[in-house]
Each structure stands twice: as C-alpha cells, then as structure tokens.
Amino acid sequence: MIRLCDVSQYYATRTGSKMVLDRINIDIHRGERVGILGRNGAGKSTLIRLISGAELPTKGSIVREMSVSWPLAFGGAFQGALTGYDNLRFICRIYGTEFDDKVPFIQEFSELGLYLREPVRNYSAGMRARLAFAISMVIEFDCFLIDEIVAVGDARFHAKCHEELFVKRGDRAMIIVSHDPTYIKEHCSRAAVLSGGRLQLFDDVDDAFGHYLSN
Amino acid sequence: MWDSKALISLQRSWATQRRVIWALLMREILTRYGRHNIGFLWLFVEPMMFTLGVTALWTATSNFHGSDLPIIAFAITGYSSVLLWRNMPSRCLDALLPNLALMYHRNVKVIDIFLSRLLLEMAGATISFVALSVFFITIGSIHPPEDMMKVIWGWLMLSWFGMAFALLIGGLSEEFELVEKIWHPVSYITFPLSGAAIMVDALPKAAQEIILYLPMVHGVEYIREGYFGSRIHAHYDLGYMAIINLLILLVALAQVRKISRKVIPE
Numbered sequence: 001m002i003r004l005c006d007v008s009q010y011y012a013t014r015t016g017s018k019m020v021l022d023r024i025n026i027d028i029h030r031g032e033r034v035g036i037l038g039r040n041g042a043g044k045s046t047l048i049r050l051i052s053g054a055e056l057p058t059k060g061s062i063v064r065e066m067s068v069s070w071p072l073a074f075g076g077a078f079q080g081a082l083t084g085y086d087n088l089r090f091i092c093r094i095y096g097t098e099f100d101d102k103v104p105f106i107q108e109f110s111e112l113g114l115y116l117r118e119p120v121r122n123y124s125a126g127m128r129a130r131l132a133f134a135i136s137m138v139i140e141f142d143c144f145l146i147d148e149i150v151a152v153g154d155a156r157f158h159a160k161c162h163e164e165l166f167v168k169r170g171d172r173a174m175i176i177v178s179h180d181p182t183y184i185k186e187h188c189s190r191a192a193v194l195s196g197g198r199l200q201l202f203d204d205v206d207d208a209f210g211h212y213l214s215n
Numbered sequence: 216m217w218d219s220k221a222l223i224s225l226q227r228s229w230a231t232q233r234r235v236i237w238a239l240l241m242r243e244i245l246t247r248y249g250r251h252n253i254g255f256l257w258l259f260v261e262p263m264m265f266t267l268g269v270t271a272l273w274t275a276t277s278n279f280h281g282s283d284l285p286i287i288a289f290a291i292t293g294y295s296s297v298l299l300w301r302n303m304p305s306r307c308l309d310a311l312l313p314n315l316a317l318m319y320h321r322n323v324k325v326i327d328i329f330l331s332r333l334l335l336e337m338a339g340a341t342i343s344f345v346a347l348s349v350f351f352i353t354i355g356s357i358h359p360p361e362d363m364m365k366v367i368w369g370w371l372m373l374s375w376f377g378m379a380f381a382l383l384i385g386g387l388s389e390e391f392e393l394v395e396k397i398w399h400p401v402s403y404i405t406f407p408l409s410g411a412a413i414m415v416d417a418l419p420k421a422a423q424e425i426i427l428y429l430p431m432v433h434g435v436e437y438i439r440e441g442y443f444g445s446r447i448h449a450h451y452d453l454g455y456m457a458i459i460n461l462l463i464l465l466v467a468l469a470q471v472r473k474i475s476r477k478v479i480p481e
Contacts, residue, residue, distance in 0.1 A: 011479075053321035054480045070319045077319035081246040093238035094320055096231075 002028040002051065002068065002143060002173075007060035009046055020046050022197035023060070030066060030142065033174045035184030035205065037212045038194035044177040045071070047194065048145050051175060066142035066173065073147035077132070080121035084112060084131050087120060088138065095139045102138045109134040109160065129153050137164050143173035181209045235322050239314075239331035246313075258335065259342035262298045266347055269294045284443060288357040292442050293411035295344035296435045299370070300377035300409075301402050302340065306332045307385025308395050315481035325475040326468075329385050333378050341370070365441025372456055373434035379464035386470035389478075410435040415450040423450060430459040 009021040020043045028034055038044045048071045049055040050062060070077050078087045088106055092099040107116065110130040112123075120128060130153070144165070153161070165174075166187060178184055184191055184205065191208035192201045195215055202208035248257045270290035277286070307329055311318075314328050351357045360366045388394040406412070410432035415423050426432055433451040440449035 049319075049480060052319070054319050055478070056476050068321075070321065078316055079242060079246065079314075080316075081313075082242065086242070086245055090238050090242050090317075091320075093241065094235055094322060096234050 001030065001063075001065050003063045003065075004051070005061045005063070007050060007057045007062060009043070009050065010058045019197050021050070021057075021199075024199045026192065026199060026201060028143065028173055028175060030173055031171055032190065033176065033188045035188035035191040035208070036175065036177045036194055036199070037179065037181060037184055037191060037208060038177070039179055042194045043197060044179075044194055045073075045147055047199075048147050048175065048177050052145050069136070069139070069141040069144045071145045071147045072133070072136045078120055078128075078135075081119055083119055084110070084116035084123075087131070088135055091135055091139065097139065105138065106131075106134045109137070109164070126153055126157070130157060133157075133161055133164075141172065143175065144169070146174060146176045148178055181212055185209060231322050232324075232327060235324070235327045236331045236334070239317075239323070239327055240335055242317075243331055243335055258339040259346065262295070262302070262340050262343035263347060265298060266291060266294045266343060284446065285357060287351055288442065291344070291347050291351065291357070292439055293435065295340060295347070296370075296373055296431070296438060297406055297409055297411045298343070299337070299340040300373050300380065300431050300434075301406070303333055303336045303377035303381035304384040304398065305402065306336050307381040308388045308398060310385055311389055311478060315478075318478060318480040325478055326382075326471055329382055329471065333381055336381075337374050337377070341374075344370070360442045361444030362441045366438050367441075368453075369434050369436075369438035369441055372437065372453060372460070373431060375460050376430050376434060376456065376463070379460050379467050382467035382471055383463055386467055386474055389474045390470075405429070408432075414439070414447060416448045427452070430456045430463075 004024050004026050007021060007024040008019065010017045010019050012018075024047065026034070036044055036047065046055070050057050052068055052071050053062070053064065054070065079090065082090065084106075085103075088102060089099050092102065107113070110116070110127075110133075112127060112131060115123065115127065116131075120131065123131065146165070174187070176184060176187060188205055190201075190203060191205045192199050193208050193212045193215070194200075200208075200211065202211065244255045244258070248255045253260065270287055273290045274286050310328055310332055311325065314323075317323050317328075318325075348357075348360075352359050384394060384398060388398070408426060408429060410426065410429070415426060415432060415436055418426060427450060433453060433456040436449040436451040437453060439447060440451070
C-alpha cells in the first residue's frame with residue numbers, strides 16, 4: 001500500500017511562498033489503478049514526484065509499502081548527453097540489474113536501431129518517447145506512476161505501450177495522471193480530481209469525470 | 216546490541232548508495248571524456264599536463280621557493296596538492312543542474328552526485344601525482360620519497376579537506392548564486408597562500424603564523440616532509456587540520472541536507 005497523509009507542498013516564488021498541494025490524503029492498494037485528473041498547472045506532476053520519492057513534501061508523510069517506479073513520462077529521467085545504450089546502462093546500475101539481457105527488448109521495442117548509439121539529445125520527441133518507455137519497462141515495480149503518457153507518439157506506439165503496460169502488467173498498481181478524462185476512464189477503476197491544491201476522491205470514475213467537467 | 220533489522224536495512228542502504236555512486240561515476244566519465252581519442256585517460260592526463268606546465272614554467276624562471284630543493288620535486292608536490300584540493304570544489308559548483316533529470320530516480324541523492332564527482336576528481340589528481348613522481352624518479356630527476364607513509368597520510372588529509380570544502384561550496388552554490396562568482400577569484404588568490412609555491416619555513420615569522428591558519432598548508436607541508444624528510448624544516452599541525460576539516464565537513468553536510476530537501480527534479 002501507498003499512503004499519503006496530510007501531504008502539502010509549497011514552492012518559494014518571487015512573490016512569496018505559493019501553495020501547490022493542500023493536505024492531500026489518499027491510499028493506493030496493490031493492483032489498484034487510480035486516475036488523477038487535473039488541469040494544466042493543477043499540481044499533478046508535483047503530486048506524482050512526491051509519491052515517487054524524487055521530491056520531499058513540505059509537510060505530511062508518504063508511506064510506501066510496495067516498490068514504486070519513477071514517474072514514467074516521455075521526458076525526464078534521462079541524460080541527454082548519453083547515448084540510448086548508456087542511459088539503459090545507467091538505469092540498470094541504479095536499480096541493480098543486469099544490462100546485457102535487456103538489450104534485445106530495448107532494440108525491439110524502441111525500433112531505434114543504430115540510433116541507440118547516438119546521444120539522446122539528438123533524438124526527436126517521438127524517438128525519445130520510444131526509448132524512455134522501453135527503458136521504463138526494463139525494471140519491474142509493484143506500482144507504476146504514469147504522467148501524461150498519451151502526449152506523444154503515433155497509434156502504433158500507443159498500441160505497443162498499451163500491450164506492455166495494461167496487458168502484460170495488468171496486475172500492478174498504477175497511478176495515472178492526465179488532463180484527458182477518456183484516457184483515465186478507459187484504464188482506471190477509481191479517480192480523483194486535483195484542483196486548487198485539494199484532491200477530491202471518487203469511487204466511481206464517471207462521478208470524477210462529471211466533477212472535473214463542471215469545474 | 217545491534218538491532219538485526221536495523222542492521223540489514225543499513226546494509227541495504229549502503230549497497231544501494233554504492234550502486235548509485237558507481238552508476239553516477241560511470242555516467243560522469245562518459246559525459247566528461249566520452250569515447251573519443253584517449254577517452255577516460257583524460258582523467259589524469261589533464262592534471263598531468265597542468266603540473267608539467269607549471270613545473271616547466273617554474274624551472275625556466277628559477278622560481279624562488281625558499282629552499283635548495285630541486286624545482287621539479289618542489290613543483291610536483293606543490294602543484295599536485297593544489298590540483299587535489301582546488302579542483303574538487305570547482306567540480307561541485309552547480310553540479311546538480313546537469314543531473315536534475317536523473318534525480319527522478321528516488322535513490323539518486325544530492326550527496327551521491329557530489330560524492331561521485333569528488334571520487335573521480337581525487338582519482339584523477341592521485342593518479343597524476345603518482346605517475347609524475349614515478350616518471351621523474353625513474354629518470355633520476357628526483358629522489359624517491361623518504362617516508363612514503365607521510366606522503367600518503369598528507370595526501371589523504373588534503374583529500375579530506377578538499378572533499379569537505381567542496382561539499383560546502385557545492386551546497387552553498389545551489390542556494391546562493393554569488394558563491395559561484397566569488398569562488399573563482401578566491402581559488403586563484405589562495406593558490407600562492409596554500410603552501411604550494413613556497414615553504415612556510417622561508418617566510419618571516421609573522422607571516423608563518425598567519426599562513427598556518429589555512430588548513431591545506433599543513434597538508435602540503437606534511438607531504439613535503441614525507442618527500443624530502445631531513446632536507447627541509449616543515450611546519451604543520453595535523454591535529455589542527457583535522458579539527459578544521461571536521462568543522463567544515465559538518466557545516467557542509469548540514470548545508471547539503473538542507474538543499475536536498477529543496478531540489479526539484481527537472
């Protein structure tokens with residue numbers, strides 16, 4: 001289980017301290033898929049970073065009793081100056097797993113061929129997304145954090161992502177953050193709406209959907 | 216008695232941290248030196264070029280250094296020491312920015328990024344110092360160190376100072392932009408004061424007292440005593456140096472902890 005208890009986050013700005021998240025409480029159980037809806041700038045990515053542990057909350061506590069992925073988005077978490085292969089090596093070293101047996105999957109999934117030997121900063125957005133997603137699937141977690149996964153890529157890439165994430169890893173917990181209600185509706189059993197720093201929980205995705213649209 | 220659960224968790228954290236530092240180290244080598252021409256050999260070839268350049272310069276100008284020691288030996292011990300403690304803070308300035316993307320991974324901590332850079336810097340300076348010493352000893356330009364343990368011990372003390380100071384400068388530079396601007400002139404001005412370019416013994420009594428407030432001077436003097444032994448009169452107090460190192464380290468770790476709480480991954 002993951003438990004957030006009265007989690008608040010403030011950022012220092014030029015005009016003083018600004019509250020981004022206000023006393024958030026939520027429990028996520030094993031195998032559960034929770035969607036978090038919110039408009040641009042609502043604090044969705046901040047919330048995901050806090051849950052992942054990459055950033056620490058200003059107040060409140062976060063307890064993780066299962067392994068949690070880094071925020072799977074199509075930017076971030078990679079070093080532009082390194083090649084695709086070197087990024088894979090880095091991730092394997094960090095998470096303490098073998099590198100060699102991961103290569104075939106990366107080659108097949110990313111379809112990047114020789115570009116895997118080029119620095120990631122020379123990739124197009126689509127190429128980067130393919131590499132990022134492929135590397136994300138190399139390390140196994142009990143809970144995956146997914147940040148705006150629908151933003152990039154073509155239909156074929158989406159189909160492959162869907163297969164890896166929702167079919168092969170259908171038994172894992174997931175927290176999916178998006179401003180697209182249909183995507184949340186398709187994949188989540190429960191949803192919450194983030195607005196004004198507050199997180200409102202709904203047992204039914206349709207209710208969350210309604211609340212989100214009326215806001 | 217040790218609580219076995221706590222011990223296991225501590226062992227696990229230590230294993231994770233070692234893994235992360237190793238991964239960051241390899242990443243650093245690749246982004247800094249790449250796989251072109253001599254690749255990671257630049258790690259020590261670069262400091263060697265510096266030291267050789269300064270050695271040549273001092274030899275050509277018959278630099279006054281306050282003793283009858285051969286200039287080559289003097290330059291190698293002196294300039295290698297400077298490279299050791301001065302490059303570490305430089306590498307820790309704004310060290311987080313290029314690594315922010317990697318901080319998406321929970322296990323990658325601010326301190327790991329600093330430590331990986333420091334280990335690399337120390338390795339480079341050490342290999343350069345050893346290689347140059349071996350080379351000049353082999354061709355007979357300088358004598359082997361009289362007391363190897365003293366040289367090693369002095370080198371470790373200087374490394375400790377460099378690391379503590381680097382963590383402090385690195386930690387402060389994340390909070391105050393001013394630190395980066397001030398560091399460059401400070402590092403330049405402290406060079407002649409660091410004991411690298413002159414023996415403390417050659418200074419007037421009053422100047423000796425002042426210069427011995429600087430902790431790195433004690434390390435350099437101790438290394439020189441190990442190298443030249445009876446031929447010089449070194450001034451040092453390693454106890455004083457250890458206390459200063461420890462104080463700097465404590466403040467530095469507190470500062471690193473403070474900024475760790477504020478870092479936002481890219």
